[in-house]
Amino acid sequence: MRLARIHSGIPSRMQPPDLVPYFARIGGDPLRDAFATRRAAMPWRGGRSLAEDDIPAFWNTLLQNASSVPQYPLHVENPRGRALYLHVPFCANHCLFCGFYRNAYTADQAERYVDLLVAEIEGEAEKPAVRSRPITAVYLGGGTPSALSATDLSRLLTTVRHRLPLAPDCEITIEGRIIHFDPEKIDACLDAGANRISIGVQSFDTAVRTRQGRRATKSQVIRFLENIRRRDRAALVVDLIFGLPGQTGEIWREDLRICDALDPDGVDLYGINIIPGTPLHKAMEGGKFPAAPTLTDLGEMYRAGSDFLTSHGWRQISNSHWGRSARERNRYNLMIKAGAECLAYGSGAGGLLGRASYAVDGNLAAYMAGMSDGQKPIGSMRIGDDLQPARDYIAAGLETGMLDIAGLSVPGTPDAGKVLAPLLSQWQAAGILTMTGDTARLTTAGRFWYGNLVNAFNDILVKITGAPPSAFPMHRPSPAYQSNSGRLS
């Protein structure tokens, strides 16, 4: 099954890449067994890291200049739009499955943190780089933003809206969980301009929830969501996880059924990622929980979720996200996948300004000390290379399930589409995608194996251009632990 070597478009010093290692298995059920392992969809960023000592001066120069972003034709979301991410690194407790947990919530520390976050925003609000383009999506994520007090939520969102150049149709999302998100806080967010509330439900089943450290019962979760829905002032999004310990196929179908009946505007379906070092991973290692679900189990649950939503009037917006009402745009997540600029505030937040991707120090004490001294503590920064628009184009296309290969432009490789064509044909034969002309459309199986597809493209681009492989966390801190299987996002 060797491929014909296609020389067109390959720089003369390079050998054409061997595509065979990226082939999918033909003949079985592609959702169950197209690949032997599921690769994580890592943030995908090349370029070079800046030395720590060079970061402050570079950052100050960046802020003094209006940013100009390379234009690239993307069909998913206007890449000229700009996002804003604010990170709240506190949680009431560490849910067993979660790799995002950083700090226990205390009222005093959180209030002081919001003081510094507000100062961070105000300190940059008038800089040319910040003023140069409208912000079209804001995401207040965590950790647990809804752990903050109503007063802190209100002043944070009000600062963002009053001090920064938000577009009139800006999507403003607040992420939260049910426990401690009382009606006063919900109204404080809505009054301050939040127009999208994303709630981590994970599962409605009380036993499955309790085992993972989720404190609200099924009926409390339902009442909470009905309450937000009744207000009808913002898009409501529900996060569900499949493959949690004890979550049988029957419980998963019931999770989907309850979610559908509550009629939120958007829903995320995430396959469980057993992250080494998390309490869940340790409990599984110690035999306190059954072993992790197999890839086949996860594939079947993804198929059940996708089929259920499609047959109940939902439209798939990305590999893990579905929307039903016209209210739901999922703009922030699509923009991030498409490589849009993103201003970042708060300990652990990751951003992108021009070609520079950066992460604010994820160590809370270091963040607080830096901000108290009046210097934003940027922990790391990377300057993107010329290949980045091509990476963004591929990741954004695959994320939305459609990739027009004729539109791919790879510096130094004029015919990259031709190089990749045999791989796309093989994936078509394996049931991973269908081709209409130059456009590939992922099947449900292709969407499940998204991480494998993105990584294959990444490896091949690196091989044909000679660019060094690299990855850098974006938009929110990567889990504190190393992932080995990848979330479906």
Ligand SMILES: C[S@@+](CC[C@H](N)C(=O)[O-])C[C@H]1O[C@@H](n2cnc3c(N)ncnc32)[C@H](O)[C@@H]1O
């Ligand atoms: C960063 S978390 C914040 C959510 C919020 N603090 C909460 O507790 O609901 C965002 C979402 O990531 C998903 N998530 C977190 N850990 C995960 C894991 N190990 N595997 C799959 N999804 C996960 C959950 O669905 C969660 O709602």
Ligand code: SF4
């Ligand atoms: S799921 Fe949410 S509340 Fe639980 S540890 Fe993760 S970020 Fe914190």
